[in-house]
Amino acid sequence: xxxxxxxxxxxxxxKGSSGHAALREAxxxxxQGQVFGVIGASGAGKSTLIRLINGLExxxxxxxxxxxxxxxxxxxxGLRALRRRVGMIFQHxxxxxxxxxxxxxxxxxxxAGRSPAEIKARTxxxxxxxxxxxxAAKYPAQLxxxxxxxxxIARALxxxxxxxxxxxxxSALDPETTEQILALISDLNRELGLTIVLITHEMDxxxxxxxxxxxxxxxxxxxxxxxEEVFLHPASDTARRFVGEVEETAETALPAGVLVRLxxxxxxxxxxxxxxxARETGVDYSILGGRIHKLRDAPYGQLTLALTGGDVxxxxxxxxxxxxxxxxxxxxx
Amino acid sequence: MSLFSNIDWADIAAATLDTLTMxxxxxALTVILGLPLGVILFxxxxxQMLENKAAHTALGLLxxxxxxxxxxxxxxxxxxxxxxxxxxxxxxAGAIPPLVVGAAPFYARLVETxxxxxxxxxxxxxxxxxxxxxxVVLGALxxxxxxxxxxxxxxxxxxxxxxxxxxxxxxxxxxxxxxxRFGYQRFQTDVMVVTxxxxxxxxxxxxxxxxxxxxxxxxx
Numbered sequence: 334x335x336x337x338x339x340x341x342x343x344x345x346x347x348k349g350s351s352g353h354a355a356l357r358e359a360x361x362x363x364x365q366g367q368v369f370g371v372i373g374a375s376g377a378g379k380s381t382l383i384r385l386i387n388g389l390e391x392x393x394x395x396x397x398x399x400x401x402x403x404x405x406x407x408x409x410x411g412l413r414a415l416r417r418r419v420g421m422i423f424q425h426x427x428x429x430x431x432x433x434x435x436x437x438x439x440x441x442x443x444x445a446g447r448s449p450a451e452i453k454a455r456t457x458x459x460x461x462x463x464x465x466x467x468x469a470a471k472y473p474a475q476l477x478x479x480x481x482x483x484x485x486i487a488r489a490l491x492x493x494x495x496x497x498x499x500x501x502x503x504s505a506l507d508p509e510t511t512e513q514i515l516a517l518i519s520d521l522n523r524e525l526g527l528t529i530v531l532i533t534h535e536m537d538x539x540x541x542x543x544x545x546x547x548x549x550x551x552x553x554x555x556x557x558x559x560x561e562e563v564f565l566h567p568a569s570d571t572a573r574r575f576v577g578e579v580e581e582t583a584e585t586a587l588p589a590g591v592l593v594r595l596x597x598x599x600x601x602x603x604x605x606x607x608x609x610x611a612r613e614t615g616v617d618y619s620i621l622g623g624r625i626h627k628l629r630d631a632p633y634g635q636l637t638l639a640l641t642g643g644d645v646x647x648x649x650x651x652x653x654x655x656x657x658x659x660x661x662x663x664x665x666x
Numbered sequence: 667m668s669l670f671s672n673i674d675w676a677d678i679a680a681a682t683l684d685t686l687t688m689x690x691x692x693x694a695l696t697v698i699l700g701l702p703l704g705v706i707l708f709x710x711x712x713x714q715m716l717e718n719k720a721a722h723t724a725l726g727l728l729x730x731x732x733x734x735x736x737x738x739x740x741x742x743x744x745x746x747x748x749x750x751x752x753x754x755x756x757x758x759a760g761a762i763p764p765l766v767v768g769a770a771p772f773y774a775r776l777v778e779t780x781x782x783x784x785x786x787x788x789x790x791x792x793x794x795x796x797x798x799x800x801x802v803v804l805g806a807l808x809x810x811x812x813x814x815x816x817x818x819x820x821x822x823x824x825x826x827x828x829x830x831x832x833x834x835x836x837x838x839x840x841x842x843x844x845x846x847r848f849g850y851q852r853f854q855t856d857v858m859v860v861t862x863x864x865x866x867x868x869x870x871x872x873x874x875x876x877x878x879x880x881x882x883x884x885x886x
Contacts, residue, residue, distance in 0.1 A: 413797075416793070416795065423787060423791060427790065427791035428791075430810060430885055431885060444795055472885035
């Protein structure tokens with residue numbers, strides 16, 4: 334649905350300067366119906382990346398293919414047609430303060446030249462979908478942040494796009510509202526088969542709604558894969574930082590024994606595997622760190638252990654037999 | 667002797683009508699010229715839709731030159747052009763061209779400032795939703811800037827009231843002219859008081875109307 338082929342974007346910084354590279358040879362692919370997360374610190378190139386998808390920015394190198402079109406090769410009319418197939422919501426909502434909720438949702442339809450009757454019907458339908466029918470005549474200033482983002486979502490969906498871009502859509506919202514907006518985004522993905530690209534600096538957002546994630550650092554995609562994989566087994570330092578994996582055990586304080594990290598997923602999370610294996614193999618363990626949480630709807634647990642005494646190899650084999658992934662850690666947990 | 671012995675109410679009425687005619691005519695033309703000029707100034711600015719350094723600099727220079735000429739000088743310098751435009755350099759008709767040339771650049775700057783206040787994100791969103799430049803300017807940018815554009819028109823109208831007082835130089839009449847010729851030069855203090863009070867009421871009414879309209883269009 335969306336493909337980035339070695340895309341670079343360099344901003345001109347005036348004469349004599351080499352310019353600022355916001356994105357360097359980024360390649361990624363978003364399949365239809367996927368929720369694709371892009372995570373990175375501010376300045377990592379997230380905003381540029383998402384704006385390349387609907388042509389708000391054009392690449393200085395490489396190709397961006399969206400729904401079969403090379404975005405940079407489209408003429409003005411082609412770009413407008415593409416933008417009607419790609420909705421976008423924003424961190425600060427970017428609603429027109431001079432228009433009512435209803436007029437804001439109707440705005441993209443007016444821009445597309447639809448008939449007043451069609452606009453009226455479609456607007457009513459969209460407002461009902463996001464639960465704001467009774468606020469139709471209000472102005473954005475009279476709404477809460479969560480309600481404003483719902484208006485933003487209804488507006489983005491007005492032209493029935495196939496793709497929805499979320500530019501830090503929950504970063505200005507409180508945790509409870511963030512939860513509601515993320516739930517709405519998930520529902521839209523499921524019900525409408527909408528392909529969603531969201532950029533964020535919060536791993537929690539990725540963990541809750543995304544299928545795949547790309548980690549951005551200094552304009553480069555340093556890691557990408559299924560959320561489960563990146564979240565549980567981050568390969569890059571950047572990803573580890575976002576996952577909150579940077580553990581503080583000092584080198585000198587390492588306990589004796591074999592250091593391992595166990596990853597439990599799904600059913601295995603709730604089974605008493607650890608005690609059973611310890612009894613059977615005579616291995617002792619000290620717990621150095623751990624976390625238990627959910628990825629989308631699936632539970633997972635992760636434990637960092639130091640194994641001593643008994644038959645360590647047999648214990649590891651037993652864990653693996655019980656569908657627990659074992660990573661041996663060297664030097665540091 | 668009565669309190670307003672020097673006052674010829676017919677003169678006052680005629681002068682008031684002259685002031686209102688000058689104000690109405692010049693304000694309408696100021697908006698017609700100044701609003702597009704302000705929009706172009708904004709759109710050709712750095713980082714805007716029609717960024718064009720040469721055009722922006724040239725327009726900016728023209729606006730600054732016109733704004734830096736004192737209005738009394740403008741009235742005199744403009745005489746040949748005024749004759750060309752309205753056939754006379756005298757009276758109410760002769761005062762309107764210099765009033766417009768004095769006020770339109772001022773208003774254009776206020777419009778430019780009002781447009782700059784519009785959240786860039788709203789403009790970006792309008793493009794992202796599939797708008798053309800024209801649709802974004804007319805459908806998003808101008809409506810969003812409307813409170814500032816109207817507040818600017820109020821300030822401009824009030825500045826025009828004080829400009830009309832100087833239009834007496836070309837025999838345009840009006841309340842300001844009456845105040846100078848009778849109130850000041852003939853020591854008729856009562857005429858001075860009445861004209862100044864009328865001007866004060868005019869300014870107050872303009873401000874109140876402007877504020878009311880701004881409140882009506884502002885939903886921030």
